[in-house]
Amino acid sequence: MNTANLLRLILLAAIWGGSFLFMRISAPVLGPAVLIELRVLFAALFLAAVGLVLKKRLHLRAHWKHYFILGFFNSALPFLLFAFAARTLSASVLSVLNATAPMWGALLGAVWSRQAVGLKSGIGLVLGTVGVALLVGFDHVAARPGAGIAVAAALLAAFSYSVASLYARSAKSVEPFANAHGTMWTSALMVLPVLPLFPATGSFTPGIAAAVLALGVLCSGIAYILYFKLIEEVGTTSALTVTFLNPVFGILWGALFLHETIGWYTIVGSAIVLVGTALVTGFVPRFGRAAALSAPAK
Template sequence: MSTANLLRLFLLAAIWGGSFLFMRIAAPVLGPAVLIEYRVVFASLFLLAVALLMKKPLDLRQNWKHYLVLGFFNSALPFLLYAYAARTLSASVMAVLNATAPIWGAVIGAVWHRQMVSARVMLGLVMGTGGVALLVGFDHASSREGAGLAIAAALFAAFNYGIASTYAKSAKAVEPFANAHGSMWAATLLVLPSLAFFPQPGQPTVGIMGAALALGVLCSGVAYLLYYRLIRDVGPTSALTVTFLSPLFGILLGTLFLNEVVGWYTILGSAIVIVGTALVTGFKPGFGWLRKSASA
């Protein structure tokens, strides 16, 4: 991995870790539905501008059903669930719960293909479950009213990412940028009905709207560009390492900007979840990218 791609990887991890910070700031004021409608609209408009600049077509007539499925499971529903959870849970806890997405993907894939999981994957599943239990069991946010439902919502959001990844593997091949662009417009339509169920509870300030804008343009639009660039340059396996890095940034940003408490259970629970995810995904750390970077 070149130095440039290594920097892109860390930047992407910081951006996706920061998404939980922005949701924690804006969700209590805007509500989950209004916040996520802003997020997907801002992301769609940003990606539309990039598409026009790069002359990348969507082929809506051929791919609209595909965009709807991807937009629902990979954006609309998980975004709404995390925004709902953000009214109660800390950014740190949500960032770690999000790291379970590859674990859910492995479980869903095994059920979908009717295959038994290996002993390594089973160990990873047990570790991931144990890490989550440790984290939410000791975190003070778990004692707040509605925390149980918020935790369930965050885990279900990660579960939907697992569905999306399983679907994407079996779906027809669509250009990665078109997937990002088309699914954002689909999510914009899919989130609209939820506005009737989650009215805006407060009056937004400039800072709140800035957080919503950052969620859309930075954490969705720019993040997708970085992610698909990494997949193109270094492959999906190396790009997957962002899963292990983003919780670290989520915890760091939550501590720095929201004064969230990081206890021993946060560090230990996060480490267990990350190791469990590595076992499930078959990730094997190595230093080959260092040698490639030196010659790049």
């Protein structure tokens, strides 16, 4: 991986790690449904403008069902679940729970293919569970009302990303930019019926508006463009580098901007989760020319 791609990788991880910061700021005020409807709508409009400039077509007649399925599991459902959890959990905890997505993906893949989980993967699953329990159990957010449901929602969101990855591997090939663009529009449609269930509890302020705009344009629109550039440069085979870097920035942004506490349990729990995920997925860091990048959760 050359210097330019390494910088893109770090920037992408910083942006996607920041998504949990922006959700933590805006979800308690706007509620999960309003926040995510605005996020995917802003992302769709931004990607539509980019697609117009680049002359990228969606081919809706051929792919609309695919956009709805992928949009549900890769955007609408996990975005809503993370936004729901963000009303209670800290940005740092959310970012680490998100990093379990590749672990669930490997487990789901084994079940789908009816293959037994190997010893290394089994140890990884145990470590991942222990890491999550340590992180959440010692963090002060565990004492907040509804923390258990919020943790379950965040883990289900990470699981939803793994379902999306499994579906994407078996679905017909669609151009990556069209996947991102099309699924933002279908996600905006699917979130609409949920709006009455989670009305906003506060009003827009300049800070909230900036967080929502950053989630849509920066964390969903610009981030996808960076991601697709990395795919073009380094491939999509098996590396999970962004997923492993996201919690680093999620914890950092939470501490810097929200004054979240970084305790020993934060560092140790996060490290155990990442080691467990690495064991389950067979991830081995490679920074040579053969390094690759696969679809991360964000």
